[in-house]
Amino acid sequence: MTATTTVSSPLLDYAIISDPYPLYAADAQSLPATLNITVSNGGASTVYCREILFYLPIGTYAQSLLRAKGGEGKENSGNWTVTRLQDDVNGGLPKGEYAKFKAVPKSGEMVAVDKTGVTFSLTGLYISTVPGTARIEIRETTTQDLTKWPVNPVFTPHKVPKFPRPAVPANVVCDFHAKPADVVEGAPDVARGAKVTLHWRGPSNLSYTVLAGSGATEVPTEVATETGEPHSAGNTNHYKTYCVQRDTAFVLSYTIAGATYHLSTTVTVKDPKLDGLTCAGNLTAESAVTLKGKVTAQKDLDCRGAITGSSLDAGTGSITTSGTIKGSALKIGTSYGIDKDGAITGSSLDAGSGNITTSGMVKGSSLDAGAGDITTSGTIKGSSLKIGTSYGIDKDGAITGSSLDAGSGNITTSGKVSDNGEILRFGDAVIIRNQHLDKTGLNEDNKANGGVSLRNINSGNARWWWYLDRSYDPKR
Incomplete structure (x- = not known):
């Protein structure tokens, strides 16, 4: 048989914290709040608990915690069941309206509360709109002696403040x-x-x-x-x-x-995309760099590999490379181009005081070396090629023109010098011709020394050829 006893004060300790914290008096946009109640044993002896009740006052007063009924309860360890009680359950509370929650062990008997605490969460609570301090009532049925249980539960009040809501924190x-x-x-x-x-x-x-x-x-x-x-x-x-x-x-x-x-x-x-980049120091790329726009170098641009692009402009600077410079449009100084086959083309090509050296062909409608030299192991071609005065070199390597002037230099050739197809010089001999004439023409005077004179010719021969020996001395 279990004896009864009277307990004047609670055997368990209670701590309450709200979520949100601090707890503000509600406004029209406030969502439901939660009360987390931690129950623990602060003494040296085990406390046995059969039941804990929580009473939350409802109303429109400063001491009211809630403005409306509602809410649910749960416990963190899973050893307790928390239910909301009906309105007709009073349990000796002061007058007024309350939201009531009852927590009992799931085992239906009692639970020992010693060094491990228990946390109950009362969720979905509609907080009062009036700032003030509300007082909730907690009623426990506990004992430290399983043979003696109290006749009545013990009440303990706890204050929960509701602060005035700031404009917005x-x-x-x-x-x-x-x-x-x-x-x-x-x-x-x-x-x-x-x-x-x-x-x-x-x-x-x-x-x-x-x-x-x-x-x-x-x-x-x-x-x-x-x-x-x-x-x-x-x-x-x-x-x-x-x-x-x-x-x-x-x-x-x-x-x-x-x-x-x-x-x-x-x-x-x-792999970011940048609108622009200014680098005060060195810029090093450990992999390939692809430039889709214009590249401008204020100073020398030194590349040890190949530079490729549809448009490459060095401005007034220099492009120096041990590799190959390629492009459909390549500009340095004035305008000239290097086509895809490696030939240099353009309406104006100026090497300044330097040399243009190629094993290929130099082409152009106007090619002017100024006071310099054009040197090539290939062929120089053009409709107009000028060095000093005007002369031309045709596609077969022959020198042609209406006016050929070597100045103080020499014209040297292993071929023939001709005029309109007639041979003017061949080998060591200079040849003059005598066209078909009815009257005065060239005739032989002394065949031994190659002397000739003018005389009337009536033979009607079509053409006589006369050879002037280069070793001939006119004084003989």
Whole structure:
């Protein structure tokens, strides 16, 4: 048989913390709150518990905790069952309306409370709109002697403050971060052109502005906010999506009570796309560099490999390479070009005081070496080729022209010198011709020494050829 006893004070300790904390008097946008009640044994002896009841006052007064009925209860260890009691259960409470919760062991007997505490959570509570201090009542049925249980439970009151709600606390906006929208979450960086979504939590009645660097472009979204979890205390989840091309800093700004606040986050991008790059020191690329636009060098550009491109302009500088310079348009100083087959072409080609050396052909409608030399192991061709005075060199290597002037130099050839197809010089002999004449013409006077004279010719021969020996001495 179990004896009874009288207990004047509770054997268990209670600590209460709200979520959100601190607890504010509610307004029209407030979400339901939670009371977390931790029960522990502060003594040296084991305490046995059969039942714990929680009474939360309802009303429109400063001492009222709730403004309406509702709520659910749960316990963290799973050894207890928490239920909300009907309104007709009073249990000797002061007059008034209460939300009542009863916690009993699932075993139906009792639970020993010693060094391990128990936490009960009363969720979905509609907090009163009036600031003040509410008093909740806790009733326990406990004993330290299993043979003696109290006749009546022991009541213990606990104060729960409800603070006046500030306009909006600055830290009510929080958790501003970016995460990839189309790659694996948690990646340290994203690919160029990837989408990232900015997330933050804050009241829906605030105005938010997101500032982004030039490397990001906003992607319009249909949904801008989501309802937060119950513990978010009126906050909602907001987000915006951007497409990023390079490392970008995002800044979230909002105004509360005339003061502007900022939160920031950064997204890093692999293989970024840059609008421009200025480097005060050396620029080194360990891999290939592809330039799709114009390249301008203010000083010498030194390349030990091949430079390729559709347009390469060194301005007034020099391009020096031990490799090959290629391009459909290559400009240095004045304008000239190097075509795809390696030939140099252009309307104006000026090597300055230097030399143009090639084992191929130099071509052009106008080629002027000035006071310099044109040297080649190939063939010089052109409709007009000028060195000093005017002369021409045709495609077969023969020198032709209506006026040929070597100046003080020599004309040397192993071929023939001719005029309109007639031979003028051949070998060691200079040849003169005698066309068909009826009257005066060239005739032989002394064949031995090659002397000739003018005389009348009536023979009617078509043509006589006369050879002037180069060794002939006219004084003989």
